[in-house]
Amino acid sequence: MSRSIAVRLLYITALFGLLVPGTVSAANVCFKCHQQRLFQGKVVHKPVAAGKCSACHNPHVARFKGLLRLTEGQLCYSCHPKQAASFKQGFIHEPVHRGNCTACHDPHASGVKGLVRKDLARDCLKCHKKLPRKFKYTHEPYAKGQCLACHSPHNAGNPLLLKAAADTLCGTCHKARDLRQGHRNYPAPLKDCLTCHNPHGSNRPALVRNVLHKPYAQGCSSCHKPDKAKVSMAVCLKCHPDVKGQMLATHSHLARHKGNSCLNCHSPHAGDEKSLLKGREAQVCTSCHQDTMKKFRDSPYKHNNINKCSDCHEPHGSKKLAMLKGNGTEVCVRCHKDQGRFTHPIGPKILDPRTGHPLSCVTCHNPMGTDYKYHLVANGKEKLCILCHRTYL
Amino acid sequence: MKKKWVSWSGKTVLALIFIVSCNIPSAWAAAPWHWAFAMKQDLLQDSMNMPTALFIDKGKEHYYVVDSGKNRLLSFNRQGELLNILNAGKSLDVPYDMVRTGDGMIWVVEKGRNSLTSIDLQSRKVTRATLHYDGRLIYPDRLEYVGGLFYVLDKVTGDIISYTKALKPRQRYSCDKCSRGFVDFRIYGQTLWALDRQQKTVYRFDLGGALDGTISLGNFVSFPVSLAVGPSGYLYILDRHKRDIAVYDKSGIFKYHFLRHGFSRGELDYPIEIRFDPWGGLCVVDEGNSRVEVFRR
Incomplete structure (x- = not known):
């Protein structure tokens, strides 16, 4: 009789161990079917290292893909609450907003710190499909897949998710003296690098963006007066009278940019498309209409x-x-x-x-x-x- | 049995009071404003279309509404009844804002012509002028007339510039830190209040142009477009995208917000301007719903 009770207790304990996360090393059971080598690497996620597969997965049944106990974001943030709070600030990277942490992180093990996937750039380009892996002239960090050299992967204070102001980032590698040599006749202090250069790559040397503004291609003096860097909006509207007509309306995008509203959205020198916008249209619009974009995204x-x-x-x-x-x-x-x-x-x-x-x-x-x-x-x-x-x- | 019922009833009432008090956001509970009337021009026949501004003539006890979409100005009495329609011989082109000066002249910002247009009501003469400052063309947006001076918001720079009646520039009110400049302003006494939408900040200048202080609006507003200061010194901020009004006390502390999105009476859709009238009313120019609504305490 006493032996029968002991056996029953043993079964109950074993079952309890399987159902309640972390009570026994569930990994021993899981790895009977799942290849253990796939869960090993230089950096191993703590619950995996502790054999607590059931911290995230329900071994029997679950509502979520991968037998996850909760949605991916909910699971990750249950152990990483600080990140949950800080990732809500500013402009948020789309996978972060969706709680899709595994778009970039391997939840089990990785060879890279932060459990970042081995070839992160490949993962970036999975979503950023319009970006080619190579350009005729490719920026070195981009060629090496070092997206994080310039971009903050979770959130940032700007729509491009840059780690710092673009010019500051450029200046970390490109010394001021070299830049001055490369822009000998530039009539003003060097700034706003991205208005002319594509930081990923281009078909033109020096990463000058592919589409040149006609007057720029003809020479600076088409728009700039000698020794004067600033060009007024009136100069732009001389060649674009249709735009002038559109702006004389109830509502317009006339807005401060050191006297030339056109430069809020357009680059006067070079761009990636005919419109010479300073970035993708959605990015340009978001830089002012963050609340509208957020509402659209969250609805x-x-x-x-x-x-x-x-x-x-x-x-x-x-x-x-x-x-x-x-x-x-x-x-x-x-x-x-x-x-x-x-x-x-x-x-x-x-x-x-x-x-x-x-x-x-x-x-x-x-x-x-x-x-x-x-x-x-x-x-x-x-x-x-x-x-x-x-x-x- | 009866005693028990009374006891349960008391508990239920207390519980209900607790639940209700917990569920009313304090910011809403504090709103004391109620709808008084709307200025609407013949609602189902010839309604306004995208009104953009309101001017109040205290002496005549008239409201003037700029009916931008129909290129005309409408005047109403204190009760909100239509008095007159003025279209200056159908010559107005996208009127946006207006003031009335004491000499029987109406001055209109005409966006379609980029002009400050004067209309002499007696001689029916319409005169248009382009404004300049420091050799640069001005694109007038908002307009005030105080102490014999015009105050014009330049849409291109976001600066406010005062002009004499002869349209000679006098003083510029600007902030170097504003990335997009100001979008609206009001003058009360010797203080000019200016709204910076991008930084969600209100700047206070003395009329000499010196910065007197700032008020940060925080995240209580999303897309602020207009401001007004109430008789008690409270600051009212109209939010075009949230379709509500946020209220701050004299020290800039958020107190409450009121109104909401919708099309029915007392609801807003793309509101564009707020003003206090001299009779205790808070007037909201509701561009999307094509009306001006007046709220009172």
């Missing part, structure tokens, strides 16, 4: 397949609300042609009883993101309709 329902802000918004100026390219219907029906014909009555003759405004697509939808399906501005099952149709209550 559960929003317009899909938005490539560029300028698909719907006029970047220079507009007489329409939110600097749209047309009214709240015109912008949408450029793509949604069918909905423009058979939707709830809209148009100049159908007025919103609350405001007297003509009904349009954006009366009910907010493409920048809402909490409701089809990015409706309220719950479409009832509340949205009775905002206007009050007698239906």
